Amino acid sequence: MTKTIDFQVRRDNIAVTRTVSLTGQSEADLTDGEVLLHLDRFAFTANNITYAVAGDMMSYWNFFPAADGWGRIPVWGFGDVIASRHGSIEVGARYYGYFPMSTHLTIKPDRVTDQGFSDGCDHRKDLHAVYNQYTATTNDPIYTSASEDLQLLFRPLFTTAFLIDDFLDDNAYFGADQVIVSSASAKTAFGTARLLSARKSCQVIGLTSQANKDFVTGLGCYDKVGTYEDVETLDTGAAAAFVDIAGNGSVRARLHHHFKGNLKYSCTVGASHWNQGADTGDLPGAKPMLFFAPAQGQKRNQDWGPAVFQERFMAAWIDFTGFIADQISIDHDIGTAAIETLYQAMLAGNVAPDHAHIAGFDIES
Numbered sequence: 001m002t003k004t005i006d007f008q009v010r011r012d013n014i015a016v017t018r019t020v021s022l023t024g025q026s027e028a029d030l031t032d033g034e035v036l037l038h039l040d041r042f043a044f045t046a047n048n049i050t051y052a053v054a055g056d057m058m059s060y061w062n063f064f065p066a067a068d069g070w071g072r073i074p075v076w077g078f079g080d081v082i083a084s085r086h087g088s089i090e091v092g093a094r095y096y097g098y099f100p101m102s103t104h105l106t107i108k109p110d111r112v113t114d115q116g117f118s119d120g121c122d123h124r125k126d127l128h129a130v131y132n133q134y135t136a137t138t139n140d141p142i143y144t145s146a147s148e149d150l151q152l153l154f155r156p157l158f159t160t161a162f163l164i165d166d167f168l169d170d171n172a173y174f175g176a177d178q179v180i181v182s183s184a185s186a187k188t189a190f191g192t193a194r195l196l197s198a199r200k201s202c203q204v205i206g207l208t209s210q211a212n213k214d215f216v217t218g219l220g221c222y223d224k225v226g227t228y229e230d231v232e233t234l235d236t237g238a239a240a241a242f243v244d245i246a247g248n249g250s251v252r253a254r255l256h257h258h259f260k261g262n263l264k265y266s267c268t269v270g271a272s273h274w275n276q277g278a279d280t281g282d283l284p285g286a287k288p289m290l291f292f293a294p295a296q297g298q299k300r301n302q303d304w305g306p307a308v309f310q311e312r313f314m315a316a317w318i319d320f321t322g323f324i325a326d327q328i329s330i331d332h333d334i335g336t337a338a339i340e341t342l343y344q345a346m347l348a349g350n351v352a353p354d355h356a357h358i359a360g361f362d363i364e365s
């Protein structure tokens, strides 16, 4: 029996963390139909901060409940089955999916196929299906063992980028001639910009912080790059759509006031600016909407069918992962102290955009 480690944050103040260490679980703790996974590696980006910020509003706390006002932030990771009381799931199998920041996770596989399964635990039944899915590495067209880090980092983020680009195109850009993307240095942002630019249907403008301007410009994904100081100099003569990637309320408000009625569409994708008042009251221009990627994914799976969806996504993925390998370096933050440091830096927005982070607990399964 091994030790389990659980990284938790206060739901009412996500800067406060604790690490809970318990005597581990084994097959003897499982009931019929359950399996025990050991989380090997997971990606940590600003997106995971959104999961904490929107934990109550979007039910992210409900995936992996914790007691007494503590929360377990979801992460995308690879886990290995280390004990199984399910007839179709073998010890040693490796799955990609949604995990808490913990060494272990007990789940109850349901709808098992060669491709994977969904977690059928009662507390996850009402949560969005996309987050309940565990994909077997053995039958996953995206999977290669050499590219695991890229998959952890970019699969969720680039899927969102793919869906934002598709959503805008699906809606004829809401009549806009330019799409303005804030937090332009974020992985989700420049993935979106690369796809939008390739269509050549509208100008793609990136807005970023002064410190990250050179990185964003060097990516070559945007037609123009400006800093947040430049908002009031943007060309209001062309109708605009705004994609607020990380939920920067003050930039959003300034942009709405600048464009007024010529802002044809405005959406917020994430909420990583957790200590920035997001409520900016009534704003001129299009009413800001929440962009929820799984909804557009569901629509396109119905419109196109899963095979065509997969084929289109794969083509985009191959292009993007070829591009990104030269743009960022990947750091490995291993152990509870390194994870705490990474978490606090991400919370403060102090992570260089050309460094991506893969984390893991340094204990044996």
Ligand SMILES: NC(=O)c1ccc[n+]([C@@H]2O[C@H](COP(=O)([O-])OP(=O)(O)OC[C@H]3O[C@@H](n4cnc5c(N)ncnc54)[C@H](OP(=O)(O)O)[C@@H]3O)[C@@H](O)[C@H]2O)c1
Pocket (backbone or CB within 6 Å): 045, 046, 047, 048, 050, 051, 156, 157, 160, 182, 183, 184, 185, 186, 187, 188, 189, 207, 208, 209, 212, 245, 246, 247, 269, 270, 271, 272, 273, 274, 291, 292, 293, 294, 346, 347, 348, 349, 350, 351, 352, 353
């Ligand atoms: N709705 C969805 O389904 C969905 C899916 C994927 C991602 N997202 C959202 O997209 C956003 C970006 O996620 P990501 O994982 O792509 O991020 P990332 O690569 O880790 O991006 C980090 C960048 O975001 C900006 N940023 C984020 N938090 C900040 C803070 N607290 N203070 C200052 N700058 C901050 C900075 O960009 P600048 O310097 O350029 O401003 C920073 O360089 C997140 O809010 C995430 O939740 C949403």
